[in-house]
Amino acid sequence: MTLWVWIIGASVAAYAVKLLGYLVPRRWMDNERMTRIAGTMTIGLLASLTAVNALGTGQALAIDARLGSLVASAVALLLRAPFLVVVIVGAAVAAGLRLLGWG
Structure with missing residues (x-):
C-alpha cells in the first residue's frame, strides 16, 4: 500500500472516532467519575x-x-512564572546548551 492510503485511512479512522464521541449519552459525560478519568x-x-x-x-x-530545557521550564513553572516566560526560559536554556556543544 502506498503512503497516501495509510494517511487517508488514518484520517477516516480519526474522524470516525470523533463522530462516535457524539453518540455517547450525555448522562455518562456528566458523571463526576468520568470527568475525573x-x-x-x-x-x-x-x-x-x-x-x-x-x-x-x-x-x-x-x-x-532538550532535557536541560525541560528541567529549566519545570523550575520556571514551580516558581509560578507566566507561560510565555516558561517558554522563553526553556528556549534560552536549550540554545545555551547547544551553544556550549551539548546536544
Whole structure:
C-alpha cells in the first residue's frame, strides 16, 4: 500500500472516532467519575508526550539540550512564572546548551 492510503485511512479512522464521541449519552459525560478519568488521562497523555519528545530520538534514548530545557521550564513553572516566560526560559536554556556543544 502506498503512503497516501495509510494517511487517508488514518484520517477516516480519526474522524470516525470523533463522530462516535457524539453518540455517547450525555448522562455518562456528566458523571463526576468520568470527568475525573478524562482529566487524569489528559494529564497522563500530555506527560508521556513531553517525555517522549524530550528524551527520545527515533527508537533510542537521547540525553541532550532538550532535557536541560525541560528541567529549566519545570523550575520556571514551580516558581509560578507566566507561560510565555516558561517558554522563553526553556528556549534560552536549550540554545545555551547547544551553544556550549551539548546536544
